[in-house]
Amino acid sequence: MNAPYEKPAGIQVIDRLVRLLDLLSKHNAPVALRDLAAQAELPPSTVHRILNAVVPSGLIERLDGGHYQLGLRLLELGAKVKERLTVRDVALPYLQKLHDATGESVNLGVRDGDEIVYIERTSGGRSSVRVVHIVGSRAPLHTTATGKWFLAEMSPSERAAYCARTGLAPQTPHSLTTREALEAELAELAQEGVAYDMEEQELGVRCIAAPIRDETGALVAGISLSTPAERFDRSKAPLVQATAQAISRALGYRQ
Amino acid sequence: MNAPYEKPAGIQVIDRLVRLLDLLSKHNAPVALRDLAAQAELPPSTVHRILNAVVPSGLIERLDGGHYQLGLRLLELGAKVKERLTVRDVALPYLQKLHDATGESVNLGVRDGDEIVYIERTSGGRSSVRVVHIVGSRAPLHTTATGKWFLAEMSPSERAAYCARTGLAPQTPHSLTTREALEAELAELAQEGVAYDMEEQELGVRCIAAPIRDETGALVAGISLSTPAERFDRSKAPLVQATAQAISRALGYRQ
DNA sequence: AAGCGTTATTCCATATGATGGAAAGTACGG
DNA sequence: CCGTACTTTCCATCATATGGAATAACGCTT
Numbered sequence: 001m002n003a004p005y006e007k008p009a010g011i012q013v014i015d016r017l018v019r020l021l022d023l024l025s026k027h028n029a030p031v032a033l034r035d036l037a038a039q040a041e042l043p044p045s046t047v048h049r050i051l052n053a054v055v056p057s058g059l060i061e062r063l064d065g066g067h068y069q070l071g072l073r074l075l076e077l078g079a080k081v082k083e084r085l086t087v088r089d090v091a092l093p094y095l096q097k098l099h100d101a102t103g104e105s106v107n108l109g110v111r112d113g114d115e116i117v118y119i120e121r122t123s124g125g126r127s128s129v130r131v132v133h134i135v136g137s138r139a140p141l142h143t144t145a146t147g148k149w150f151l152a153e154m155s156p157s158e159r160a161a162y163c164a165r166t167g168l169a170p171q172t173p174h175s176l177t178t179r180e181a182l183e184a185e186l187a188e189l190a191q192e193g194v195a196y197d198m199e200e201q202e203l204g205v206r207c208i209a210a211p212i213r214d215e216t217g218a219l220v221a222g223i224s225l226s227t228p229a230e231r232f233d234r235s236k237a238p239l240v241q242a243t244a245q246a247i248s249r250a251l252g253y254r255q
Numbered sequence: 256m257n258a259p260y261e262k263p264a265g266i267q268v269i270d271r272l273v274r275l276l277d278l279l280s281k282h283n284a285p286v287a288l289r290d291l292a293a294q295a296e297l298p299p300s301t302v303h304r305i306l307n308a309v310v311p312s313g314l315i316e317r318l319d320g321g322h323y324q325l326g327l328r329l330l331e332l333g334a335k336v337k338e339r340l341t342v343r344d345v346a347l348p349y350l351q352k353l354h355d356a357t358g359e360s361v362n363l364g365v366r367d368g369d370e371i372v373y374i375e376r377t378s379g380g381r382s383s384v385r386v387v388h389i390v391g392s393r394a395p396l397h398t399t400a401t402g403k404w405f406l407a408e409m410s411p412s413e414r415a416a417y418c419a420r421t422g423l424a425p426q427t428p429h430s431l432t433t434r435e436a437l438e439a440e441l442a443e444l445a446q447e448g449v450a451y452d453m454e455e456q457e458l459g460v461r462c463i464a465a466p467i468r469d470e471t472g473a474l475v476a477g478i479s480l481s482t483p484a485e486r487f488d489r490s491k492a493p494l495v496q497a498t499a500q501a502i503s504r505a506l507g508y509r510q
Numbered sequence: 511a512a513g514c515g516t517t518a519t520t521c522c523a524t525a526t527g528a529t530g531g532a533a534a535g536t537a538c539g540g
Numbered sequence: 541c542c543g544t545a546c547t548t549t550c551c552a553t554c555a556t557a558t559g560g561a562a563t564a565a566c567g568c569t570t
Contacts, residue, residue: 011308012527013268013557018312028365029372030391034517043559048519050557053266057273057323065391066518066566070336078333080280081325110283117284136285136320267556268528289546298530303548305528321547 016042017050021070024060030067031165046097074108083214087221088120091212095122098225098243102236105226107208109146114166115139116147116222142182143171145197145209150193152186152218194237195222199229206232210244215252223247256270271297272305276325279315285322338469340476342476343375345505346467349391350377353480357491360481364401364464370394371402371477397437398426400464401477405449407441408474430455449492450477454484461487465499470507478502 023039024031033051037044049147055062058073088108089167095106099122115138141147141162151159161178168177176182197207209224223244225236278294279286292302310317313328342488343363350361354377363375370393396402396417406414415434423432431437444450464479478499480491 010311013266014305014308017269017272018314021312021332024520025332027367029367029374029393032517033519045520045561046557049458049559050266050269052519053269054273056265057276059273063391067391069339070332072327072336074332075336075340076333077276077280077325077329078331078337081327081330082333084283084324085330112282112284119284125562136318136322138284161449198347218296222423287546288548299547300530300532300549301528304530307548 013050015021016040016046017054020047020050022058024068024070027069030063030065030069032067036068060093083220084119087212087214087251089246091221091223092120094243094247094250095120095223098122098235098239101239104223104231104236107146107207107224107226108212108221109144109224110221111141111147111150112138114141114162116141116144116150119221120245139201140166140169140171142166142168143197143201144173144224145195145207146224148186148189148195148197149209149211149219149222151182152189171201172199172203173204174198192237194241196234197224198232205228208234208237208240210237210241211248212244212251213248213253215254262423264289269307271295271301272309275302275305276314279323279325282324283318285318285320285324287320287322291323338475339374342467342469342506346476346478346502347375349498349502349505350375350478353478353494355378356494359486359491362401362462362479363476363480364399364468364479365401366405367393367475368398369396369417371380371396371405374476379509393454395421395424395426396407397421398421398452398456399479400450400462403441403444403452404464404474404477406437407444426456427454429453429458429459438457447492452479453487461483463489463492463495465492465496467499467505467506468503468508470509472508475506 012195019040020036023036033044033048036051037047039046050061051060051068054060056072058076061069061071062253063069065243066157070113091108095108099106106122107118109116111117117133117138121135137157139147141151143214151162154162159182168179168182170177176185193210195209197205197209199206201207205226207224207226209222211219212221212223214220223240227233227242256391274290274295278291288299288306291306292299295302296324296423301458306315306317306323309315310326313326313331316324316326318324342365346499350363352471354361361377362373363371366370373390376390394402396406406417417435418434423430423434423437424480425432431440448465450464452460452464454461456462460481461484462481464477466474467476467478469475478495480495482488
């Protein structure tokens with residue numbers, strides 16, 4: 001045995017669970033314990049114990065006759081993954097198109113709790129030298145243009161709770177730090193149909209953002225155009241809006 | 256503590272994995288090990304070990320920066336669950352309608368390996384007294400009308416392999432037991448657009464079946480009308496066909 | 511109803527596999 | 541380079557997962 005590198009051992013019971021999930025996924029119908037145990041080549045009592053440990057989670061479902069099948073929780077979790085992939089895949093060409101049209105960096109951001117996370121970003125051209133939104137980077141909702149869309153989507157009580165939780169902590173001297181200022185900004189957003197970040201998240205960087213909605217009308221992401229402050233140009237807002245609307249339509253949104 | 260029934264203890268490491276999946280599902284972005292461990296209230300080394308035990312399965316995905324997110328395998332497993340629910344939900348009202356129109360028992364069957372499994376069945380009326388397809392019951396492909404559709408969908412080599420595996424074992428004296436007879440039956444099926452079980456699976460029971468296809472054109476199920484032999488009536492075949500076509504259309508099938 | 515065979519479930523002694531703290535390694539910012 | 545924070549690896553330990561045996565449940569036959 002000259003194996004230079006052995007695959008690290010997993011966790012036995014987890015490997016076994018995964019094997020059971022794989023077997024169930026190969027069946028189009030519920031499977032009896034005996035058959036599952038035989039196919040997994042494990043003792044029935046072991047399989048029984050693993051199955052019934054996982055059934056409360058919903059990953060696997062036990063039927064009345066003592067048969068087992070994949071559970072609804074997988075549907076929920078799978079939908080999460082699908083949403084993630086769909087938004088990105090659908091948006092990507094539009095991001096590139098907006099980038100080509102403007103020469104500026106274009107970001108795709110989603111909400112994760114009280115923050116915006118950038119999950120995609122165009123690169124290349126003159127904008128890459130200066131603006132530093134990195135994929136995976138995070139920023140508070142209230143200091144980002146995209147985040148303001150998510151705040152606008154909240155009920156007043158939800159917004160109050162966000163303000164209480166975060167204290168509207170500033171990132172720069174330009175950041176909005178009072179509820180009043182935030183509400184005024186969101187009123188303007190509603191009026192104008194576009195959101196701005198005027199060096200509130202990062203000095204020297206300004207953004208324009210528009211919302212992306214899915215087939216149910218839910219706000220699922222935001223697209224934002226980032227520019228160095230000295231190149232900021234509000235006239236690009238309609239283009240950002242149009243891009244977001246095109247992505248939304250492609251996701252099945254019908255206004 | 257007067258709890259009349261204590262929930263049986265699960266398996267610790269599986270409960271922990273489920274908790275990690277739940278946490279990841281609440282985030283819209285990849286999560287760092289430190290954050291996951293904090294939210295799960297588990298030691299980082301334990302979380303690290305569980306995560307990396309499950310990553311090879313695809314249920315959880317590890318990104319380059321050492322962040323984790325839900326994995327593509329969940330999408331695949333979730334799609335399996337979704338297909339199961341969709342076919343049944345869509346077909347159910349049509350099954351009932353065909354039942355009402357004929358007064359006979361109507362079954363929905365799917366393929367699981369070398370067998371047809373009945374996943375739904377109408378009841379009530381005069382047919383319930385005599386015909387005994389039970390939800391969950393199974394039968395070989397070659398002795399059932401629905402099964403013949405799945406055989407017809409196979410390539411000749413796949414069909415040869417099925418015949419070798421099962422030996423075309425009969426269920427009744429009427430069952431098809433030779434490759435030649437099977438091929439002749441399937442040629443008729445292709446010609447007539449409908450399949451029959453003439454007491455091949457169960458003495459005294461005859462069935463008519465038609466195929467259900469999904470939006471990709473794949474054969475996903477079959478609908479069959481079961482009658483006692485003395486009431487068998489071929490003129491009902493067009494109605495069975497029309498029902499299957501309606502279900503297929505509702506599933507997105509476009510001929 | 512009784513009996514039998516098969517399958518599922520529960521129990522429990524045990525050993526091994528999961529554990530988590532510590533050490534080592536890595537990455538990042540000043 | 542140094543300090544800090546985070547990740548990964550190591551390993552002694554013991555608690556937890558294990559699986560065989562016993563028990564319970566189920567379905568079929570007479």
